[in-house]
Amino acid sequence: DELRSERRYIDAAHDRVVALRDRAMLVAEHAGGGADAGELEPDVLFARDVAVAHSAYRSTTLDLTPDRLCVGRIDGDLAGQQDCTLYIGRLSLSDERGEPMIVDWRAPAAAAFYRSRPGDPMGVRRRRHFRWRGGDLVGLDDEAIDRAALDQSELHLVGEAALLAVLQAPRTGRMADIVGTIQADQDRIIRRPARGLTIVQGGPGTGKTAVALHRAAYLLYELSSRGDQASVLFVGPNRTFLRYVSEVVPSLGEDHVVMATSTDLGPDVSVTGHDADDAARLKGDVRMAQVLARAVLGFEQPVRARTEFGCGRYVLKIDPGAVRTLVALARREPGSHNERVPFVRAGVHELLAADFAHRVRADVAAGRLSVESVPQYWPALDRDAVREFCDRIWPPLSAPEALRRLLGSEVRIRHATKGVLSDAEAALLPRPAAAGWTDADVTLLDELTELLGREEDDEGGTGSRAAGLAATSFQLVEAALAEEMQAALENRTADCPACQLEMTYGRTEDGTLTLTCTNFSCHRNETRPAYEVIGDDAAHFLSAIIEELSDRFADVEVAATRVADRRFAHVVVDEAQDISAMQWRAIARRCPTHSMTIVGDLDQASQPWSLDHWSTVTTAVGAADSELIELTINYRTPSEVMAFAAEQVARRGRTVSSPASVRSSGVQPEIRTGTLADLDDLLRGARAEIGPAGTVVAVVPEAHARPDHDAVLTATETKGLEFDGVVVFDPAAIAAESPLGVTRLYVALTRTTRLLWTVEP
Numbered sequence: 001d002e003l004r005s006e007r008r009y010i011d012a013a014h015d016r017v018v019a020l021r022d023r024a025m026l027v028a029e030h031a032g033g034g035a036d037a038g039e040l041e042p043d044v045l046f047a048r049d050v051a052v053a054h055s056a057y058r059s060t061t062l063d064l065t066p067d068r069l070c071v072g073r074i075d076g077d078l079a080g081q082q083d084c085t086l087y088i089g090r091l092s093l094s095d096e097r098g099e100p101m102i103v104d105w106r107a108p109a110a111a112a113f114y115r116s117r118p119g120d121p122m123g124v125r126r127r128r129h130f131r132w133r134g135g136d137l138v139g140l141d142d143e144a145i146d147r148a149a150l151d152q153s154e155l156h157l158v159g160e161a162a163l164l165a166v167l168q169a170p171r172t173g174r175m176a177d178i179v180g181t182i183q184a185d186q187d188r189i190i191r192r193p194a195r196g197l198t199i200v201q202g203g204p205g206t207g208k209t210a211v212a213l214h215r216a217a218y219l220l221y222e223l224s225s226r227g228d229q230a231s232v233l234f235v236g237p238n239r240t241f242l243r244y245v246s247e248v249v250p251s252l253g254e255d256h257v258v259m260a261t262s263t264d265l266g267p268d269v270s271v272t273g274h275d276a277d278d279a280a281r282l283k284g285d286v287r288m289a290q291v292l293a294r295a296v297l298g299f300e301q302p303v304r305a306r307t308e309f310g311c312g313r314y315v316l317k318i319d320p321g322a323v324r325t326l327v328a329l330a331r332r333e334p335g336s337h338n339e340r341v342p343f344v345r346a347g348v349h350e351l352l353a354a355d356f357a358h359r360v361r362a363d364v365a366a367g368r369l370s371v372e373s374v375p376q377y378w379p380a381l382d383r384d385a386v387r388e389f390c391d392r393i394w395p396p397l398s399a400p401e402a403l404r405r406l407l408g409s410e411v412r413i414r415h416a417t418k419g420v421l422s423d424a425e426a427a428l429l430p431r432p433a434a435a436g437w438t439d440a441d442v443t444l445l446d447e448l449t450e451l452l453g454r455e456e457d458d459e460g461g462t463g464s465r466a467a468g469l470a471a472t473s474f475q476l477v478e479a480a481l482a483e484e485m486q487a488a489l490e491n492r493t494a495d496c497p498a499c500q501l502e503m504t505y506g507r508t509e510d511g512t513l514t515l516t517c518t519n520f521s522c523h524r525n526e527t528r529p530a531y532e533v534i535g536d537d538a539a540h541f542l543s544a545i546i547e548e549l550s551d552r553f554a555d556v557e558v559a560a561t562r563v564a565d566r567r568f569a570h571v572v573v574d575e576a577q578d579i580s581a582m583q584w585r586a587i588a589r590r591c592p593t594h595s596m597t598i599v600g601d602l603d604q605a606s607q608p609w610s611l612d613h614w615s616t617v618t619t620a621v622g623a624a625d626s627e628l629i630e631l632t633i634n635y636r637t638p639s640e641v642m643a644f645a646a647e648q649v650a651r652r653g654r655t656v657s658s659p660a661s662v663r664s665s666g667v668q669p670e671i672r673t674g675t676l677a678d679l680d681d682l683l684r685g686a687r688a689e690i691g692p693a694g695t696v697v698a699v700v701p702e703a704h705a706r707p708d709h710d711a712v713l714t715a716t717e718t719k720g721l722e723f724d725g726v727v728v729f730d731p732a733a734i735a736a737e738s739p740l741g742v743t744r745l746y747v748a749l750t751r752t753t754r755l756l757w758t759v760e761p
Contacts, residue, residue, distance in 0.1 A: 021062035067132040076125040106221040114187035121146040196625030203659035204750035205636030208599040230569035253402025266446040272436030278607040283440035284580025284609025295416040312380030346393035399448035576600035580609035584620035639667035645749035669756040694724030701733040715744035725755035
């Protein structure tokens with residue numbers, strides 16, 4: 001009876017959602033039609049476009065199936081009312097009379113759903129979670145929060161534990177939101193005010209990433225409720241990780257979260273190089289900021305000898321003392337290095353013009369020139385020689401040029417590092433001129449970009465700005481097209497033949513429609529021509545839709561900025577222990593208010609530049625207000641696996657603070673023997689034990705990485721991910737591959753939710 005009643009309520013709520021969605025689509029359709037744009041006044045045209053955009057966005061947010069609509073309910077004395085019931089879901093919904101049907105999980109009234117507990121019921125008598133399977137409501141899980149009040153009411157208790165049911169469900173290769181099962185310790189972090197640094201330390205399986213993503217959605221909800229449409233930046237460790245979590249925030253009704261890696265925050269350069277560990281660690285050291293500042297000063301050099309320039313009948317001269325004075329004055333001017341280039345050039349011309357005027361006056365006074373035949377300074381000047389001289393004492397510089405010249409010159413390195421780095425450290429910096437940029441270099445380039453500013457061209461613009469904007473505009477049009485295309489083609493394709501998850505659309509350079517499985521762990525994850533998956537007729541039909549959408553966007557001009565050039569109201573950083581001090585400076589530049597949520601685990605540090613203490617972050621960011629919060633409960637990893645992982649790293653001289661697991665699988669990790677040739681057979685065996693619905697990967701040492709195999713990853717590539725089964729090949733080699741190898745092994749061993757095999761060669 002309880003289950004049937006809840007189904008009826010949710011069906012009614014979904015009918016209301018469908019009605020509102022149809023109304024929004026109708027508004028968008030009528031607002032977009034009518035008079036031709038050329039016949040409308042600009043303000044009317046703008047209002048029409050705003051109405052269309054708002055209605056289209058509203059219809060998208062209302063595009064929810066019943067199982068995505070509601071996660072549970074609470075009963076009790078709530079929101080100032082006695083015997084009140086609140087349904088909690090992914091959006092706020094009211095009926096035709098304006099009475100609330102569903103409360104948004106981020107609303108203050110919904111906090112009791114996550115935080116109430118015996119001893120502090122917050123007015124809640126019963127908390128109910130909904131369990132869904134295949135789009136159907138199949139179960140209810142109740143908790144008695146205030147047992148005494150519950151016994152006096154007519155409320156009943158039914159169901160099992162919702163949290164454990166979710167934890168034991170197979171992984172899909174994509175992270176799901178946890179709106180229905182947020183725990184009290186997690187909810188307190190999610191709903192914290194957005195000020196200063198909130199640092200969340202938590203071991204494997206404590207839900208750090210889920211907390212970080214839901215906090216991003218919550219803060220956007222808070223900002224929008226105040227009329228602020230600011231964006232939140234989410235920084236993850238790598239592209240694999242971002243693909244894994246990319247669907248969580250949109251599923252919560254937010255589209256103003258920008259996802260990036262720390263490398264995305266630097267200049268748009270191709271990363272093809274690799275630093276040795278010692279060099280990478282040094283380049284991430286905060287002292288490199290001082291080295292780069294000194295390097296820029298090294299490009300601002302006065303001359304040591306008098307310099308002469310032709311100017312018609314005269315040879316004009318500039319003394320070294322005058323140049324030293326000019327350089328000193330320029331260094332005291334506000335702005336970046338490149339912003340002060342015009343000041344230096346103007347100063348040089350003032351010196352030359354003064355010498356020219358002095359010589360003209362002397363010739364007129366001596367009778368060698370008549371007033372009528374006085375020459376003009378500018379037309380007679382050898383301007384190329386003057387430009388070359390100015391560029392010698394204060395050159396306009398791009399960040400790549402400056403870093404290349406610094407790292408390619410032992411003399412410049414010696415001057416820039418003197419008193420900052422030791423001789424041994426300075427010896428790690430030189431690199432061949434033809435070497436490719438590394439991840440650590442990108443952060444140095446970003447620091448130099450801040451010091452140098454934009455490089456101005458002859459017309460006062462930025463040299464490559466036009467070309468960059470043109471390229472960015474094209475990319476944005478393509479992105480807008482892809483988004484429209486995905487919406488138009490929704491539910492028109494088959495699921496992946498291998499794993500039955502959805503596939504996304506794309507096009508090759510020759511225009512061929514393609515499909516790619518969204519499950520990165522799927523062994524059929526490769527991109528395939530659409531006709532191979534859905535047949536020729538369907539592929540032709542979808543291609544026609546794409547052509548129509550392409551025509552719609554053909555004349556669109558989009559002025560866009562890269563992630564690196566944007567500023568954000570709040571920044572969320574995951575796997576924060578692997579962000580270097582120099583990368584923290586780059587992140588801080590994107591958030592002037594220094595409002596950040598930082599989540600990580602110092603025991604899982606895996607990069608040469610990784611942090612060993614959270615105080616490094618507060619120092620690098622320069623934030624005065626910070627608070628450290630610890631998550632101590634492991635919701636993902638079985639206790640057997642955590643005990644095994646802690647014992648394995650302890651054997652190798654490392655002690656970790658393992659969080660307490662909430663569940664036991666009853667299955668002990670296995671130690672097996674085998675070679676690399678056996679790896680595929682081992683994966684098949686693990687999949688057979690897990691079953692077709694779960695995900696299984698092998699973790700191998702860096703020396704045996706297989707980029708062409710989606711189910712074979714290195715330890716660093718598994719950061720932040722979770723799988724039903726994990727096969728760790730040659731743990732000793734992983735632990736020995738670098739000074740941080742033991743912590744990398746700890747990461748690899750704690751990725752599983754069910755099965756763990758270690759394979760000794």
